Amino acid sequence: MKSERFPSFFHSFKFKLILGVAVVHAVMMSLFIWDLVYRHQAMLLERQTEQANALTHSLATSSCVWLASHDIAGLQEIIDAQRRYPELVYAMITNENGKVLAHTDMKKIGLRALGMPDEKKHTVLNSSSSLVDVASPVMLNDRFIGWVRLGTGQADAAIKMRAIMRNGILYALVAIIVGSILAWLLGRQITGRIYAIKKTIDTVNSGEKSCRTGLAGLDEISVLSGEFDRMLDNLDRREEALKRAEQELKTINENLENMVAERTRDLERSNTELEGFAYVISHDLQEPLRKIGSYLDLLKEEYEGHLNEEALSYIGSAVDGAYRMKDMIGDLLALSRVGTRPDPFKEVDSGKAVELAVRDLEIAVGESGAKISWNSLPTVHADPGQLNQLLSNLIGNAIKYRGDVSPEITVSAVRDNTGWRFCVKDNGIGFDMKFADRIFQIFQRLHTRREYPGTGIGLALCKKIVERHGGRIWVLTEPGKGSEFFFTLPAAPQAPPDGKRPIDFQTF
């Protein structure tokens, strides 16, 4: 586990520190040694050349008399005397033509010296660490009479150089080792503290929330660990606050759920009451009404011969009233059922719904010669029965309130932000826009029953249906110019996905 969580040695900061220090030391020490050796060599060469120059001058001076007198033995003696210089490689004296008269290597006497300088003056022929070769003319009263030439080597210097180099490498190694050890110690101090922080993180992560680094000191890592501890404290506090808030939220939620449940119960109770009310209307109110109608009919049937015209007309009015009241009660029931007897919403092809509505209105369509057209209509999220009723009512109205020309009715739909906006457009009689709100209220009519029969509930029903679907219904019209009834419905893939139907906030 540790190997996974901590970097391996070769990836560690410690290793990089040690490697860096070692490389820097090695490079710096190498440069230093190279510089030292180079300078030392240059200095030695300079000194050797100076020595060779001095020696040649001295030889030229001392050999002048002997050369002038051609005392070969004396010259050889002078040359032999130079052997005591340990660095001396060779020494020779030649005549003015370069013939060797005396030489440290006796075998070379009599030979001709090669590579003598062209000009008759002191010349350094070669200057390297292995050989410094110098020639100097021998002058007698400004007359050139021969050459002194000698070479010195550095057999001793090379050994010294090697010693310097060896020592240098040794120092470099020591420096690298000491540097690395110091780097390792420093690295251990830094990474050790970092690991301490890491260990704290692991401990906190494993659940021991109160664990802290607690590192003392004034350096950057101590400051960092102090900040880290503060951060952990803050996190602890925040977590606690969060827990408290969560608890509070839970309590609020529970309360809310209780309230919703209570509300739902209230609504259910009110819905049940409404259904009871609808039943009262359907049964208890219709009962006496039925009786009125029936007995009036019976009266008329059985006593028609015994009553005069006026009495029969009274009976006719009473019967008419009873039937109209029956229609109104029926419509009221239908209106109340929008809320109390709903079917769940589902995907409905509104084109099919129009087709169905037109089929329901078959007789009216046939009588009026109405042309009803619609293009492709969308699928909407609706109660199928109610959608059918809505369209039936609107198309039925469009046929009913027709003018002198045969009705032309268009059903269309356009998409808006929230769903679909439908339009049922006709070429009928239209009406003044000041009644645009009133026509959607229950039992409100713009015409007498003689002109257009009806209870005045159709559009109120439409409004209720549209509102139950979360939509809006309105009209644009002008007398004699036809009407456009608009309503909105939600688009298909919407509303409660779990299939629960929305609660109906129904008021009767």
Added chain:
Amino acid sequence: MKNEPMKSIILLLVDDDTDDVRLTRKALTRKNLRIDVHDVQNGIEALAFLRKQGKFKDKPTPDLILTDLNMPKMDGRELLQEINMDEALRDIPLIVLTTSSGEEDILHAYKMNANCFITKPVGWKEFIRVVEYIDGFWFNIAKLPGDITR
């Protein structure tokens, strides 16, 4: 059936509303004079009639029962249940004739083996038409168990 001698059809009308009883009786006997209509006020009386108990001990077994649902003491729903549980009575054809058009009432009636559920129409003419349908179907077209036992 044509060759058989004319015999009256016995019908039991269960309804607490005497006005309605009178209307129904009128509608039924308007054309068909063979129908012998008996009426009782509620479920308890109807059961007593059917079981020939007490003051009904000399009454005949009806060929058809026409019952309302909303009545005091024992309503039509309970009556249906009682008849359905009684082996001797359950084969008598039964029609529910009521003002109710409630879904629950309709479903309950058929569950209790009612033969037919009819909502009373509002108008007299409509009512006459419905009664004539009942008369035409049950007393002329359908064969009743009473035809066999007698």
